[in-house]
Structures are given as structure tokens and as C-alpha cells.
Amino acid sequence: MNGDPGEELVVDTGPLSHLAEAGWLGVLRSVAGARKVVVPDAVEYELRRGASTRPHLQQVLGTEWISRSALDTPSENAAFAHFSAFLVSGGRNIGEAAVLAYAQVHGATAVIDDGAARRAAKEAKVRYTGTLGLLCEAVRAGFLTLAMVSSVADHLMETEYRLPFGPGEFEKWAQENGAV
Amino acid sequence: MGLDRSSLAKIETGARRVTALELAQVAEALDERIEWFVEEAPPAIVSHRNVTDPGEPSPxxxxxxxxxxxxxxxxxxxxxxxxxxxxxxxxxxxxxxxxxxxxxxxxxxxxxxxxxxxxxxxxxxxxxxxxxxxxxxxxxxxxxxxxxxxxxxxxxxxxxxxxxxxxxxxxxxxxxxxxxxxxxxxxxxxxxxxxxxxxxxxxxxxxxxxxxLPESSFRDAWDRWLADKGARAAAVMAASCFRVDMSTLARRLLELEMVEGTQAAQVRTTRTTRADIVEHDLVVSDELGSGWLPRDYEAAVLRLFRSERVSGARALELLFGTWDAADLPELPQRNASAIWDFVS
Known part of the structure; x- marks a missing residue:
């Protein structure tokens, strides 16, 4: 469950923000286990930009076990350009495009929540998961309980994932389906 | 832009590589797209550029x-x-x-x-x-x-x-x-x-x-309006009905030998007035007006957005700023079974 050394998780701004807001950055570290947790330069840039209004992002920036990686090889830049074509406009969504580019070039798992980014990952055969996927992994590994993640899961399903589940229904579903 | 002069100099001389974040920042500053730096333009645009004098400001x-x-x-x-x-x-x-x-x-x-x-x-x-x-x-x-x-x-x-x-x-x-x-x-x-x-x-x-202005129907309509209402009204009505400007109308009349040179000159200088619009009951059209996009193209962009092939921000850019975020359709809820994709 905790991954092989050499495997990497490359995380987008959104999931980092959700985890930090819930006070679960440590959980991310535990779930990652032997896997390296990476943040591309574009995500770091988005975190810095958002940190003045959302202080929990500052906490992510100060986390030393998250490695920073600047995408600068020709293959990384080509992959970044490829994903940008679907996602980026102006300065928006550059974090997602960078996460997908890193994951593609390095065979890492992208941690992304947005629907278009997940679709782009699927099309490009990039491995991906999201905030809820990580939380479920944490529950399975015993770092969190189902009850603890229930309200964050409900919120994610209602907003970002557009899943037809009401408050409290995730917990029920997970128990019935043995998903965690 | 966030790129200092010394970084720029190093990138220019190849002493250091440009990062993805810098590419994004340069693209934003130049109002271009990131993928333009790595993808070829359509061949016709490349060959057009190649024949354009390098000193000439690109129109x-x-x-x-x-x-x-x-x-x-x-x-x-x-x-x-x-x-x-x-x-x-x-x-x-x-x-x-x-x-x-x-x-x-x-x-x-x-x-x-x-x-x-x-x-x-x-x-x-x-x-x-x-x-x-x-x-x-x-x-x-x-x-x-x-x-x-x-x-x-x-x-x-x-x-x-x-x-x-x-x-x-x-x-x-x-x-x-x-x-x-x-x-x-x-x-x-x-x-x-x-x-x-x-x-x-x-x-x-x-x-x-x-x-x-296809010949046969244009000729019939012109003859009818000319006989009923006179030359000026015929010009105003023909321009409105066929949605052409007066100079095009005058040229067409001449080339089909429907008028003489002096009459054509009169048609060319005719201006449709507000009174014409009321008295001849003209329909004012604004075809190809500012902000107009072809429906089939808009529909294609919306299909890409709905299927989450592109993000909302990218969809709005593909619509060239003629749509607001609020104009984009709300994405439908997924099926409950899609949850499996999110928990693994």
C-alpha cells in the first residue's frame, strides 16, 4: 500500500490545499511511505500566489519532505505544452499541466482532482489519483478512520467530483462496498 | 514577468534551460500559448511567414x-x-x-x-x-x-x-x-x-x-422595385434584401448591364436612412457582427468542455472571450458508479 521506493507522487495545488486545510499533510507523508512526494515549480508558484489569502498553503511551502522539481528538460517541456493545450489559459491551471507532465515523463502518479485534468491523464495513460483516493488509502492503511474523512469526502464529492452522494453517504457507501 | 535579466541572458546563450514555469510566464506576457513554443504552426502559416519580409511589421x-x-x-x-x-x-x-x-x-x-x-x-x-x-x-x-x-x-x-x-x-x-x-x-x-x-x-x-446577388432573382426584384417605387427606393430595398453595400450593388447592376454609368454612380452614393428603414419596413441585420462566432464552432468547443476534454478556462479562451464563465453549461453529475474512479 505504501508504494515502492523509487515511485513518486506528484501533487497538484488543489489536493495539497485540501489536505493542508484539514491538517493532514502528515497523513500525506504517511500514505506516501517510501514514495517521494514531488511538487513541480508551477505548483509551488501557485501555492506562493495563494498563500497570502490562504495561510494553510504557506504550511505546504514550509514542508521539507516535499521535494521541488523544476521542469526543464525538452521532454518535460514538451509534455507540459501538450497538457497546457487542454487545460491552461493565461496563468490558470499551469500547476495541473506541470503535474501531468512530470507524471508522464517520470512514470509518477499524479494527484489531481479536476475533471479535465483527470481526463487528460486518462487519455495520455498517466497514472493518477485524487484527494479522496489518497484519503481512502490512508484509511486502508490505518492512518485515518472512515469517520474522520467522511466530511471532507462529502464535500469533495459534492463540489469537485460531482458525484450524487449526500452528506454522510460516502461513509455508508464505503462500508457497504468494502471500498476502504 | 518574473524572469530577471540575468536568467534571460543565460537562457539565450544556452547556459541554462528554460523551465516550464518560465515558458508559461513568457507565453502569458506575450499573449501566446505555451504549446506554440514546441508545436509547429499550420504549414500555410509557416510558408506565409517565410515569404513575409523579415523587416516588415506583421500585419x-x-x-x-x-x-x-x-x-x-x-x-x-x-x-x-x-x-x-x-x-x-x-x-x-x-x-x-x-x-x-x-x-x-x-x-x-x-x-x-x-x-x-x-x-x-x-x-x-x-x-x-x-x-x-x-x-x-x-x-x-x-x-x-x-x-x-x-x-x-x-x-x-x-x-x-x-x-x-x-x-x-x-x-x-x-x-x-x-x-x-x-x-x-x-x-x-x-x-x-x-x-x-x-x-x-x-x-x-x-x-x-x-x-x-444571383442574376435571375436580383434582376426580377430590381425591375419590380424600380417600377413600383423608383430608382432610389429600389437601391435601398435591394441593398437591404440581399444584404449588400451600395458599392457592391452598383457594380452588380453595371456588370449585368441593368443600369448605365450615371445611375450606378447614384446607387453608389445612396445612403439608407432611418426613414427608409421605417417606410420600406426593412429588416436591419447585424450578420457577422462583433463577438459573433459560428454556431458549429461554438458547439464543438462546448462538446469538448462537456466531455471534460478541456478545462473551463481553456474553453473560454477557444471562444475568444465572447463567452463569460457563467455562460458555460454546468457540468452534469456523474453516475454513482463513477465513485470507484475516485476512491482508488
Whole structure:
């Protein structure tokens, strides 16, 4: 469950923000286990930009076990350009495009929540998961309980994932389906 | 832009590589797209650039054409329906004389799904059926009237939104002519200029007039209005009904030998007044107005957005800022079974 050394998780701004807001950055570290947790330069840039209004992002920036990686090889830049074509406009969504580019070039798992980014990952055969996927992994590994993640899961399903589940229904579903 | 001078110098000399974040920042500052740095432009745009004198400032319309050509290429690459429309673009041989230009206009009307005779309304929506995606860009009065470029499949035209409605339609009809004759890249500075020496341009102008003012129905309507209401009213009504400008109307009357030179000059200087609109019960149209996009193109972008092939921000950019975020449809809820994709 905790991954092989050499495997990497490359995380987008959104999931980092959700985890930090819930006070679960440590959980991310535990779930990652032997896997390296990476943040591309574009995500770091988005975190810095958002940190003045959302202080929990500052906490992510100060986390030393998250490695920073600047995408600068020709293959990384080509992959970044490829994903940008679907996602980026102006300065928006550059974090997602960078996460997908890193994951593609390095065979890492992208941690992304947005629907278009997940679709782009699927099309490009990039491995991906999201905030809820990580939380479920944490529950399975015993770092969190189902009850603890229930309200964050409900919120994610209602907003970002557009899943037809009401408050409290995730917990029920997970128990019935043995998903965690 | 966040890139200091010494970093820039190092990148320029190859002493250090440019990062993805810097690429994004440079693209934003230049108002270009990140993928433009690594992807080739459509071949017709590249060859056009290569023949443009390097010292010459690139006309603004070239940039507008490139923006739209790349957008259409992107959308059609991922939307099979738009691609199918673009694949329909046929190639005709270049007309040798005015009769052949008239004949080509007749065939083009069939291609556009229009009747052989009568006014040709909604030209912008119709040309998409022939594989030409038209756009309107406000370029002001000092810029070109229109331009067109062939893509790997289909073509794109840009019409200057600074023109009046009749001239915008004429310009698009003219670009349709270029595209049907497989002209790779054309910038038209003054369409239907009084005395263009270029025979090909003259024949394309003829094509455009014949497309908008098909001889038989135009002649019948003109004769009827002339007999009922006189020459001035006939001009006002013909221009409104066929949605052409007075100068195009005058030229068509002359070339079909329906009027003499002095009458044509009178038609050319006729101005439709507010009273004309009321008294002749004219319909005021704003075809190809500023912010207009072809419906088929908008639909293709919406399909990409709905299927989450592109983000909302990218969809709005592909719609060239003519839509607000609130105009985009709300994405539907997923099926409950989709939850498995999110928990693993």
C-alpha cells in the first residue's frame, strides 16, 4: 500500500490545499511511505500566489519532505505544452499541466482532482489519483478512520467530483462496498 | 514577468534551460500559448511567414488568423463532428472568365445548402458547411478587410469587424472564393477595390457578387422595385434584401448591364436612412457582427468542455472571450458508479 521506493507522487495545488486545510499533510507523508512526494515549480508558484489569502498553503511551502522539481528538460517541456493545450489559459491551471507532465515523463502518479485534468491523464495513460483516493488509502492503511474523512469526502464529492452522494453517504457507501 | 535579466541572458546563450514555469510566464506576457513554443504552426502559416519580409511589421490580421487557425486545428483534432465539416471543403478549378466565376458562385450556393436564387442570409453559419470556419475580429479601419488560410482539413477566414455589415458579407464571400480555389494564404487589403489589376482577384470579386446577388432573382426584384417605387427606393430595398453595400450593388447592376454609368454612380452614393428603414419596413441585420462566432464552432468547443476534454478556462479562451464563465453549461453529475474512479 505504501508504494515502492523509487515511485513518486506528484501533487497538484488543489489536493495539497485540501489536505493542508484539514491538517493532514502528515497523513500525506504517511500514505506516501517510501514514495517521494514531488511538487513541480508551477505548483509551488501557485501555492506562493495563494498563500497570502490562504495561510494553510504557506504550511505546504514550509514542508521539507516535499521535494521541488523544476521542469526543464525538452521532454518535460514538451509534455507540459501538450497538457497546457487542454487545460491552461493565461496563468490558470499551469500547476495541473506541470503535474501531468512530470507524471508522464517520470512514470509518477499524479494527484489531481479536476475533471479535465483527470481526463487528460486518462487519455495520455498517466497514472493518477485524487484527494479522496489518497484519503481512502490512508484509511486502508490505518492512518485515518472512515469517520474522520467522511466530511471532507462529502464535500469533495459534492463540489469537485460531482458525484450524487449526500452528506454522510460516502461513509455508508464505503462500508457497504468494502471500498476502504 | 518574473524572469530577471540575468536568467534571460543565460537562457539565450544556452547556459541554462528554460523551465516550464518560465515558458508559461513568457507565453502569458506575450499573449501566446505555451504549446506554440514546441508545436509547429499550420504549414500555410509557416510558408506565409517565410515569404513575409523579415523587416516588415506583421500585419495584425496575420496574428488574428494564426490564433484562430490554431484554435480550429486544435478543436477539430479532438471533435470529430467539426472535423467532418472541415473535411467537406472541396477544391474547384480557378475560373478563367466571368462566366466561369458566375458558374462557380452557382455551385457554391448549392454547396452552402442555399437555393440557387434569392438573398443568401446567414452566410457565416453557412460557409462552415463548405468547410470554412469564419471569424470576425475588430481590426479597425487601418487594417485589412479579410484573410483566409487553408488548414490540413478545411479553412479559416477572418473578416474585419470594423467594416459595415454588407462589406463584411462581401469580404467573407470573397474569402470563400479564395478557399474554394485552394489559395493557401490570402490577405485582402481592399476587397472589390475600384481597379484591381489582378485578374484572379477580379474574378473572385465577381464570384462574391454573384454569390450574394444571383442574376435571375436580383434582376426580377430590381425591375419590380424600380417600377413600383423608383430608382432610389429600389437601391435601398435591394441593398437591404440581399444584404449588400451600395458599392457592391452598383457594380452588380453595371456588370449585368441593368443600369448605365450615371445611375450606378447614384446607387453608389445612396445612403439608407432611418426613414427608409421605417417606410420600406426593412429588416436591419447585424450578420457577422462583433463577438459573433459560428454556431458549429461554438458547439464543438462546448462538446469538448462537456466531455471534460478541456478545462473551463481553456474553453473560454477557444471562444475568444465572447463567452463569460457563467455562460458555460454546468457540468452534469456523474453516475454513482463513477465513485470507484475516485476512491482508488
Amino acid at each position: 495584425r490580421i496575420d496574428r488574428e488568423v494564426e490564433l484562430r487557425a490554431r484554435a480550429v486545428e486544435f478543436v477539430s483534432r479532438h471533435d470529430p463532428m467539426l472535423r467532418k465539416a472541415l473535411d467537406r471543403l472541396p477544391v474547384f478549378s480557378v475560373p478563367a472568365d466571368k462566366e466561369e466565376a458566375e458558374q462557380l458562385a452557382h455551385e457554391a450556393r448549392m454547396l452552402l445548402g442555399a437555393e440557387a436564387e434569392g438573398p443568401l442570409k446567414e452566410l457565416g453559419a453557412r460557409v462552415v458547411r463548405a468547410g470554412l470556419v469564419p471569424f470576425v475580429a475588430d481590426l479597425g479601419t487601418e487594417s485589412a478587410d479579410a484573410a483566409s488560410v487553408l488548414l490540413e482539413a478545411g479553412a479559416v477566414a477572418v473578416v474585419n469587424g470594423g467594416l459595415r455589415v454588407g462589406r463584411r458579407r462581401l469580404s467573407l464571400a470573397h474569402e470563400l472564393g479564395h478557399v474554394l480555389m485552394a489559395d493557401e494564404y490570402t490577405v485582402d487589403w481592399r476587397i472589390d477595390g475600384a481597379s484591381t489589376p489582378d485578374l484572379r482577384e477580379q474574378l473572385i470579386d465577381r464570384f462574391a457578387r454573384a454569390l450574394l
